Every structure is written in structure tokens, then in C-alpha cells.
Amino acid sequence: MEIVNNSLFTIILAAGKGTRMCSSLPKVLHSIGGRPMIHYVLETAVALQTEQIALVVNHSQESVIKEAQQTFSKIIPVIQEEQLGTAHAVLSARTFIENFKGIVLVLFGDTPLIRHQTLGEVIDRFSSPSKPAVVVVGMQLDDPKAYGRIVTSKDNQVDAIVEHKEADENIRKIKLCNAGVMALDGVHAIKLLEKILPQESNQEYYLTDVVRVARAEGLKAEVVVAQDPSEFEGVNTRKDLAESETKMQERWRNKALEQGVTMISPETVYLSYDTKIASDVIIHPFVNLGPNTIIEQDVIIRSFSDIEDTHIKNGCTIGPFARLRPGTVLEENVKIGNFVEVKNSTLGAKTKVNHLSYIGDAVVGEKTNIGAGTITCNYDGFSKWQTEIGDGVSIGANTSLVAPLKIGNQAYIGAGSTITKNIAPQSLAVARAQVKEIEKGAISLRNKKSTLTYEKDLG
Ligand code: UD1
């Protein structure tokens, strides 16, 4: 394979078993902000304009490759047959970096919070006059937990990275930790990696040892200290997953707030990786916006609404307690009220569905009013059917619209109707039992009831 010199080749490691997730799903396929976490690190690599991405997985993770190809179709899948450590994992991609003279960047698949801007500094370091062979990202931590410690020399070179397990008391006092990002000059990469020996304790080949090897060869190793260490927090447990979700949500909310969205209680609003919200939208507390949601200007979303794969155009009002499901399009100034569910339907401008309704597989025109308790009966137990409702239609409360069905413009459906046939424009349709009124009937009924009760009491 021919690779352009002085460019970037990214290797993403994801072959670890992720045992601590206690899951049958590969760790990097667990979701953050509505999509598998592997996409975040891939996007970071793509934003750095990497030439190639090799994704290292184990033999049972074909699903990870498939998922990753959705973000970066030209991904190079690499199988690490045995998990013999991070250096061994990088060397599984050996054939692809052998003749590569650019920068080899190693990232972990389970660190979704890294910003590409932060890695830009790592890449830039290779153009500095010091010409390092290795650049690592360090983070100053008050509590270094079990991170590898970065041992630096007086001239700010990195002498070694010592894993927590192998560190003595003095080394453990070091607060500069290895964040896990490693960049190597491609000219030296393979030669250095091959010199790494397995650890005595567990026979693993540590990527971090590349620093020691480089220094022994008289090459330079440098550290870029991260401003925000939280970017490098990895996901190893479900608790970590929840914490990364929280941090990601915070980022998205802050961005939305900066761009002119009002959130009365931002920490209760959940967004997705691709949520688009225009300015002057007001979101009340406890709203969940799933993937592929677009909200245009001046929309108000009231509490406890759950919305996904929906396009809400200017000036709509949603909720409280609304559920907008995939395929919903609301044209301008639509009103969706409480306990209304809409699925795979388009509602025309100024149409109102204010209370307790289900609109599924429907196309509704403009300025139509759908009364409380209206149900589109779209499913007959075998197939889904469409309901078409025109402009300026009035659908009375508690109406069942049995699809397939067409209701013409300006038609009027009486409350309580079950409509099973098409209704022409401007027709009035009522389909319910006649009311029978018996004069003074209430009195005779009450008399009869009380006699019965009396007889029962005696009996
Ligand atoms: C690693 C670093 C440590 C650093 C920490 C930061 C090493 C030896 N240590 O430790 O200095 O402070 O990250 O989070 O690199 N993987 C494979 N194949 C393997 C082993 C691991 O693909 O054989 C992958 C894992 O899926 C994971 C990544 O490599 O994505 C890191 O492995 P992990 O075991 O989590 O390393 P740490 O012990 O966290």
C-alpha cells in the first residue's frame, strides 16, 4: 500500500475484552449520546485529516468494524488474534505502517471525549526543531489512580512511562500521568516497537515502553500536557460510561446555550450527537431529544417530551408529555399538546393536535384541527396503512380513523365517529349510534333501581 509521506496514519486500539462492562456487546459499541462510542474517536481522527485509520479488534468483533465503517468507510480492519498488550496490538497493523514515513498516531477506542484540537498540538510537535521520535499526552492528576506515570528528565524529555502496577513508591508519587495517546515518527516506529520486550509479570508488550526504547536509541521523547484531563477519561465500566455521557451532554448543552437556545433546566435536557436546534427555541425541563432531530426557530418544547428522528419547523409548540417518533415532520406553527404521539407523519402548517391522540402513518394538511382522543387506526394486525387528511379539516373528539383512509379538504367529522370510508372534501361525516331520549325516563329508572335495592336489602 502506498501512503503519502508526512501525513497521519491513525491506529485505534479496541481489541481489549472490556470485561468490566459485564456485557455481551463489545465495549466500544456501547452508546453515548445516541450512537456507539467508537464513532467519537473515529471522528476525531477524521477531523485531524488522517490518511488512513487502522482499527484493531479481536476476532469476535466484526460488528465493531461494520459500525466503524459508517463513519469512515475506508477503515483498515486489523485482527489482533491474542491480546498480548498495547504494543502487540499496534504491531498487528505492522504491514500498513512499515513503509510509512509520516506520523503514526495511536488512540484508544474507549476514550470518546478527546477533542481533535487537543491532538493538533501533538501532531504539531513533530514539526518542532527538537524533532521528537515519540510524543505522548500527559495529564496532571491530583489522584493518579492506576494510570501509567510519566518520568521526565530535567531537559523536559520523557525518560520512561511506568505502569502503575510496576511502579515503586517514588514513581507512584508522580502526578503526571500517561493519558494514553501516543504518536510516533513513522521513520522509527516499527524499529522501536519491535525492540519492546514482554513484561516479566504478565508477558504483555506495553506500548508505553516505546519511550524507554527511543531514549536508549538516543532519540527524543516529549510530552504534551493536556489542559483538560477529563478529555482522556476512558470507559472501562458502566459507571465510566454514565460519566462520559454526562460530560458529553454538558458539552452539547453548553454549545446549544451559546447558540441562543433557552433551557430552563439544562441538566435535565438530553441531546444526541447530531441534534440541531436553532436560536430562540425554548426547552422546558425533562426533555429527551433522540438522534436525527432538527428543531427550527421559535419552537417551544414543554416538559416530559420524548422526540427522535423528527423535524420540527419554525414556531411549533410541543408537549408537555408529547412523543414524536421517527419520520415525523411538523410544518410551521403546528401545535402538539399533551399525551399526543405522532409517528411517520407529516402535519401541515398551523395544524393542531392538542390532546390525547395517536397520529401514525398519516399526512395531514394545513390548519386542520384534530380533536382530543383521535386515533389513526393504522395497523390491522398485518400491515400498516396510511391516513390522508386534507387542509382545514375538523376531526371531532374521540374519532377512530380506520386506514387506509382519505379525508378531503374542509371535511367535518362528528365527535365519537369511527370512519371506515373515504370522506369527500367539505362533507360532514358522523358515524355513531343515535341518541334515544325518553321523557321523564330518569325518574322511572331511579324508582326501579331503588325498589330493586330495597328488595335486595330485605332478601
Ligand atoms: C494504558 C496505558 C497507561 C495509560 C492508560 C490511559 C499501556 C501499557 N498503558 O493502560 O499508561 O495511563 O492506558 O488510559 O499502554 N488493547 C488492545 N489489545 C491489547 C491490549 C489492549 O487492543 O492486547 C486496547 C484496549 O482495547 C484499549 C487500549 O488498548 O482500547 C488500552 O488498553 P488498556 O488495557 O485499557 O490499558 P490501560 O491498562 O488502561
Ligand code: MG
Ligand atoms: Mg484502559
